[in-house]
Amino acid sequence: MVSSTYKDKPSGALFAFSAKWISYAHTIIAYTAFVGALVVGISLHYHNIVQNEFYGYPQEWFPSVSATIGDRYPERSFFQLFIALTSGPRLALIGLWYLLTAKPGLMLPKFVAGVGFFRTLTCGGWTYVTSTEDHDWHDIFMISYLVATLPWTLGCIALSPANPQAIKYRKYIAAAFFGTLIPLVYFFIQHKVHRVAGAYTTYAFLEWSLILYDVAFDTVTVLDFSTFEIVVRDVGGLSQGVNKSSMSLAALEQQKTKATGGIFSVKFTWRETFDTIAEVYHGYVFWSTLTGLGLVIWYFPLWFMGISGYEALVMSTISPLLLGIKPLRSAVTKHLRICHFLSLAGLLAYLVEDPVYRLFTVGFGVSMSCLSWAAQLFSENYHETRLESKILALLVGLVLSSTAKFAWWTNNPIWPIMHAGNGGQNEIGIFLAVLAVWQFTRRAPLNTGEAKDEKLEGSAFLSALGIAGLLFGFHSLLSDSSTMISWVWEGYPVRGPLASPHGWFIVAAMTGGLLTGLSYQGLVSMWSAYGIGCVGAAVLTSYTNWLGYYGGLVLAFYLMAIAGPFLKNAAKRSPAATFGLGFFFYNIMVLFHVWVVAYAFVPGGSYVREHTDWVMITMMLLIGAGVFNLTYINSRGHQTPHRSASSQHRKYHISALALINMFFLAMAYLRFPTNDYVPYHAESQIITAGIWTIHFSLDNDMWSSEKRIRNLLKELEVDVVGLLESDLQRIIMGNRDTTQFLAQDLGMYVDYGPGPNKHTWGAALLSKFPIVNSTHHLLPSPVGELAPMIHATLDCYGELVDVFVFHSGQEEDVEDRRLQTEYASKLMGSSPRPSILLSYLVTQPQQGNYNTYVSDISGMHDVEPGDWDRWCEYILYKKLQRVAYARVSRSTITDTELQVAKFVVPRRAEEKALVSVLENNEQARNWKVQEDEVPVGWRFPALLRGKGVRGHRYHVFDEPYYYLPRS
Template sequence: MYSLMMTNTSIDFPLWHMGISGYEALVMTTISPFLLGIKPLRSFIVSNQRIAHLLSLAGLLAYLVKDPVYRLFTVGFGVSMGCLSWAATWYSDSVQPTRLEARILAWTIGLLMSSVAKFAWYTNNPIWPIMHAENGGWNATGLFLAILAALRFTRRGPLQGGNTTEKKSGSAVLSAIGIGGLFFGLHSLLSDTSTMILWVWDGYPIRGPVSNVHGWYTIAAMTAGILIGVLRPGLATSWTAYGLGCVGAAYLTLYEQWRGYYGGLTLAAYLMAIAVPLMGNAAKKSPAATFGLGFLVYNFLVLFHVWVVAYAFVPGGPLVREHTDWIMITMMLSIGVGLFDLISQQAKANKKKAGVHRPGNTHHRTYHFGVLGVLNLLFLSANFLRFPTNDYKPYHAKDRLFTAGIWTIHFSLDNDMWSSEYRMRDLIKEMEVDVIGLLESDLQRVIMGNRDTTQLLAEDLGMYVDYGPGPNKHTWGAALLSKFPIVNSTHHLLPSPVGELAPAIHATLDVYGTLVDVFVFHSGQEEDPEDRRLQSEYLSKLMGSTNRPSVLLSYLVTEPLKGNYNTYVSDVSGMHDVDKTDWDRWCEYILFKGLRRTGYARVSRSTITDTELQVAKFVVPNSEEDSKFAWGVPEDVRDRRVEEHEVPEGWRFPAMFRGEGVRGHRYHVFDEPRYYNF
C-alpha cells in the first residue's frame, strides 16, 4: 500500500520532455486530502474507506495502459485516492490510540517492505507501472495481493462514522509542516537502500559502503528507528534526538565515505522513530489541514530537490542551483516545527495531569515486530544471493582486445515509459562491450523512483561499476562499467558558470596488465557556449595529464572537425578521433590515444532511448615496440580502413546486427562496422 501511494510517481513523463510540459501538475495529486475539508465528502470517505482504498489500486492496474500519457493519468488517480484514503483512515482511527498506532506501523513498515522488494529487484519495485512481464514486473501478483491486503485492512468499520467532529488540538499548520518534511525525508532518502550510499560514493579504491553489500545497514537503522518510536516515544520526541537527527543530516550532506554514511544511518533511524508520534499527532487534527497542507509542503520539497539539478530548464531554477544543503535544512526545520507542536501538546496534557495517551492493547506490536524481523531476514537472503561473484571476464582476452562503448540512456526509461534495464543489458552483452560509459544515468530522485540502473547491469554482465558523481553532486549522471579492474577513479564537475553541471569520471583500468585511462564525460547543453568552451579546455588538459593509453567516452555537443572539437582532439589532449570521417555525429564521440583502434560501429537504439550506442574496438599493445608504434603511427596509416575479412575473427563485430538486425537494433549510418589496421 505504501509503495502505491508514495513511489508510483516514478513515472517520469514530464522530465522526458526535458522542460516544462504541463504534466508536472500531476505532482499535486497528493494534496487530495484537502477534499476532506468538505464535511459531507469527509463523512462519506471515512464511512467507506474500503472503497477508497480499493480505488487507490488503480495505480497498480496502470501497467495495462500502453499509452504513457494515459498511464500517467491513471497513476495520478491512484496516488490521489491513496493519499485521500490514508488521511481518512488515520483521522478516523485517531480516537483509539492502539488502532492508530497499528495503522501508522503498517504504513511505515510498508516503506521498509518496499525498500526490501526494490533491493531484490535491483532498485525497481516489481509492481510499479514502469514494470511489466518483459522487464521483471510482477504486476498481476502484486495487484492480487494488494486487493487481499486492502480487504483485510478495512475489514473493521471506522471508529468515526458519518458524524465526524473537528478536533482542536494544537496547531494544524505546524503539524502539517512537520508531516511534509517527514514524508519528504522518508521518500527521498529511505525508499531505496542505495540512495544514501550513493550520496557518499567517491570512486575507487573503495573507501565506503557499497550498495549490494552494505544496503542492510539502512534497513537495520530503519528497523531500530521504528522500535524506538513505538517502545520509547519519549526518547524519539525529545529535542536531543532531534539534534542527533540534524547532525546526521549534516554529516550525510557534507561528508563522503563511511563518515557520511554513518550520518545517513543516524538520520534514517531518527526519521523512522519520529514518524509514529508525529503522524499520530497530525491525525488528531483536521485531516484537510494536516495532510492536505502536509502533502503540499512535501510537493514543494520534491520540486525543490529537482530544481537544484534542473535549474537550466525551470523558472527560477538558478536561485536554488546546487543547494541540496538548503533542502536538508528545510526538511529538518520542517520536522522541527512539527515536533514543537507535538511537544507543546504533550506539555499541556501533562500540565492538566491527563498524561499522554498510551496504547492499551499492544498485541498488534507482536505482529508488526514479527513482520519487521521477517523483512530483515528476506533482505539478508536477497543480499546473500546478490553478493558479488567477482566473475569479470572480457570477451576477447586472447586477442588482448577490448570493446568500449558510450550510451546516453536517458534515465533508463524507454520511449513508451517502461524501465529499460533489461533491454540495455541484452544489447550490451550481445555487442560484447567490455567497457561502457553511461550518461544521464543518475536516477536517485523522487521523480525517477530512486533507482540505480548500474546495479543490474554490473551484476548480470559481470562488470565493475563506478556510479560517478552522486545524487548530491547536482548532475544528470555519468557512470562507468568495466570488465577490467578499476584501479583508481576520480569524479570531476567541470566549469559550468551558466548551464547545467558537466560530470566526468577519470578511471584507470588494469587491462591485460596494462594501465589504461578511461574518461566518461557529459558536456553542457547547446544553449551555453561559454560553458562548453571552458569544459573542453578543462577536459583536454585532464586527458593530456596522463601518458597512459586512454579512451574518451563522451557526449560533447559539437560538430565534427569544428569549434570545441579541435580542443578535445588536439596536441594538448593527445587524443585522436575514432573516425574523423563520420560527419553525422553531434553529441556522442569516442577518442583514443596509445592504443590500436581496430573497429568502430554505430548501433541503432530501437525504442530504448533517444541516442544510439556507439562502440569501438581497441587492441592493447603487448610489448614496448608495439606500444611505441601505437603512440607514433602516422595519421594516414592510423586511419587506413580495411575490409572485414582482412582483420582477425576475434576483432570483428557480432554479425547478428547486420541488415535488419534484431529487436530493432542494427548497424546504421554506415550500414556496417568500419575496420582499421596498421
C-alpha cells in the first residue's frame, strides 16, 4: 500500500499520489525505449544501422530513428517492449488531461483527448509494423501520427490551465518541434535526391530531436498535474480556472490564443461546421468546373490542328453580364439554390460520351456556376460577415482544388475527363456537391437586386479589370501546385524545387497570403504591397531554379492576399459590371496565354509569339488597375471597417485551411520519390528505350489517358522513354503534368524538359537509370513552332549513356527543320559516349534531312534502316549493340504509335570490341535472327503478339525484329 504525500488524503482511500508521477513515468519509459534502443544498436550493430542506400561509415556515422528501432534484434525488441510499457502512462496522461481541462459545453477537450488516443494507436502501428515488414502501412501509421501532432500540440496549448510556466514551455517546445521540420526535410532531400554524403547523419540528429521534443512536450504536464491527486481530486482547484500566478488570467488566455492562432477559441457548433464544409466544397466545385472547361475545349483544336470553332465556349464564363438585366438579376438572386444546382451539370458531364455534347454540358455548367457565384456575392453585400464567408469559400476552395490535384497527380478527380477507370471520383464528388449546395444556399439572400443601385466611390470598370487579372493569376499559376515549379525547372543535377515535396510551399504561401489579406486588408491594398507582387512576378518570369521559385512564392502570397479586398469591392457593385466584364477580360487573357505558344496555328499569333513576359505584365497591370481603385476608395475614407463579428466564421475557415495543409503534407510524404529504381532486365545489361507522342494525355474519346499509357509502358518493360506533346501546364491543358504519375507509378526518374514558359509543346524523359546530368535546348525556329530537345546523361549499369529526346518542327516550315537538323546532328556528334535519340523528325527514311541525322556528323545509326513506313518517330543510336526493335499500335490513346528498341550496354572489353566492329559494318549490325536465337532477357513480351491486349499489338512487322551479328 502506497501512502499519500498529502495531508488531506481522502478517508477510505487505499492510497493516493500526485498525478505528476504519471507524467514522470511516461517520460522515463518513453526515453528509455528510444535511448535504450540507440545504445543497444550502436553497441551491437553500429556499422549496419548507420549504413543507408548510398553511404556507410565513415561518411554516415549516426543512425536514424527508423534504422535503430525497426531493423534488428535485440534493439527492436527492446524498443517495442518499453513502448508497450509507455502506453499505460500515456493513456492515463490523456485521461487526466481531459479531466483537468473539460468544461461543460466545451467540445475542444473531447477533441484533443480523441486526437491523443488516436496518436497512441498510430504510435503502436508504426512501432509494431516496421518499414521492412510492410513499408506502406508503416508510413501510413507514421504520417497519421505526425499529422495528428499538430492538433494535439495546438489543442494542448489552447487548453493549458492558468500556469504561465507551463504555457511558456509548451510554446517553446512546440516551436522547436515544428521549426525542426524544415531543416529535417531539407537534409532528407539532400540525402535522397542529391545523395550528399553525411546529409543523412544530420537528418538523423534532427529526427532524434523531434523524438526528444515530442516526449518533452507531454512532460510539461508535470507542472499541471502537480496539484492533481489520484483518486482523482483536484486539490488545487486548477481545473476550475483558479489562477495563482501574478499574471492575469486574461493575459494568459491572450498568450494561448496568439500561440494557436485563435482557432481553438471558437465556440464549436455542428451547424457552423457543416456550413463551412459545404462552403469550401462548393468553392472547390466552382474551381473544378472552371478549370475543366479549358480541357474539353482543347480537345477540338488539338484534333483539328487549328481553330475549330468550339473555342467560342470559352465565353461561357461571361454569364454574369446577364445580371445587368434587373428583372433577371432579381429572379436569379431569389432562386439561387436552383441556379447553384444547375451549375452541377459541369460535374455530370462525365456521363456524356460524345465529346461535343460533353463540351456543351460543361459550358452550361460553367455558365451557371459563374452566374450563381456572382449573384451570390452580390446578394450578400449588405452583410459583411456573410459576404466574407462566401469569399473565403471561394479562396479556400481554390486551395483545396490545388491540393486535390496534387493528391491525384495533377488531375482533378471530378473533372469531365475523369471516370472510374482512370482514377476519377465523379460519383462521390457529385453526391457531396448536392449536399454542399443544399447547405450552402440554406439562407435567404439579403439583396435581391430590386432596389436602386447604390452610388459608390471608385470605378466598377477598374474593379472588373482587377478581378480579371486576379482570376487569370489564380487559374494560370495557382490552380496546380506544380505549375510554377515547372517554370523554373532546369534539369539535372537538381538545382531547384521538386513537385513533391516543394509544391506544399506554394500552398503554404497561398494560405499565408489569404490569412494576411484577412487581417490586414488595408496593408495589402497599398501600392507598396503591389510593388512586392510585381517583383515576385518579374523574378518568376526572368529567373530559374530556386530564385525563380522564390519569386513564385511571393506572387502566390500576394495574389491570395489581395483577393479578399478585390472580391469585396466587386460584390458591392453591379455584378454585371464587375464580374461580367471581369470574366470577359479574363477570357481575353486566357486566349493571350494560349496565343503565345500556339502562334503557328492561330490568326495574328506571330505578333505575340513567345511573349509570356507580355502576358505576365498585362496580368499585373490589370491587378494594378484594381489596386488603383482600392487606394482611391480608401483615400476617400470609404475603406471597409474591420468587424469582430466575423471572427467566428473566420476561425472555421482557418481550421479548414489547416486541415487542407496537413492533408497536402501527408500526401507529399507518400509521394516523395524513393530514387531506388532498377531496370527490368539488369541481368542482361539491357536498355529498353521508347518514343511516344502522347497527345497531351487526352485520348481519342476525351478521357485522361495516364493510366492507359502507364499500362502499356509497364507491359513492354520500358526502361527509358521519351514523351512528346507532354507539356500540359497551361490553362487549356488543365495545368497538369502526366510525368508525375508515370514516374511514381513506374518507378522512374523524370526530366520535365523545357518548361511552359519556353513555349514548346513539350518533351519529357522518364528513366529507370539515374539521370546524372541533363540540358534543355530550344532549337532554331525562325518561323514555325519551337523544337524542344533534352540532352541527358544516364548512369546505365555503371556506364554513361547519352539520351536525346527531340521534337522537330512541323512539315510546313522547311527552313526551320533544316536548321534544327543541323543543330541536333552536331549536338549528337559532339558526344563521345554511347547515345540514343528518341525523336519526332518529320522526314521520310533515306530522304532529305534523314541523311543528316544518320550521318558522320551525328555518328548515329537508324534503329532499322529497312523500315520505310515512317514519317515522324525515329530511334537512332551509336556505340551500343541494338538487339531488338518493335512498333506497337496505340489503340485509342493517341494518334501516334509507340516505337521501342532494346540495346545492350557494352561493359566488358570484348563487348566494347564487338560494338566497335559493328559501328563500321552495317551488314553485320543489321543481321536479323529469330526470337529463339536471342537470350530471354532480350525478348519483347509475348502478350502483344497477334491481336494483343486492349488494342495494343505489334504491328507493321506483326512481330518484333531481333538482331545478332553473324559469327
